[in-house]
Amino acid sequence: MQGDLAPLRNVAALLEMVDQLQHRSVTLPGIGVFFGRHGAGKTSATTLAANEYNAHIVQAKSTWTRQHMADVLLE
Numbered sequence: 001m002q003g004d005l006a007p008l009r010n011v012a013a014l015l016e017m018v019d020q021l022q023h024r025s026v027t028l029p030g031i032g033v034f035f036g037r038h039g040a041g042k043t044s045a046t047t048l049a050a051n052e053y054n055a056h057i058v059q060a061k062s063t064w065t066r067q068h069m070a071d072v073l074l075e
Contacts, residue, residue: 010036014045018053
């Protein structure tokens with residue numbers, strides 16, 4: 001059934017990013033951004049990555065202030 005799974009390129013790219021973040025040098029920041037067009041399978045891919053790598057997901061909203069974003073990240 002088309003539409004049920006995120007495109008494999010999206011999933012592969014996200015899993016590679018998470019793997020690189022988790023195995024980065026200690027001197028590098030540990031945050032990544034995954035974005036794309038509406039309906040590209042971002043939520044499905046991030047859910048899979050979070051389960052696979054025990055990662056945290058923050059879905060930022062366009063209305064958030066810098067302070068609110070910092071507060072959410074600190075949670």
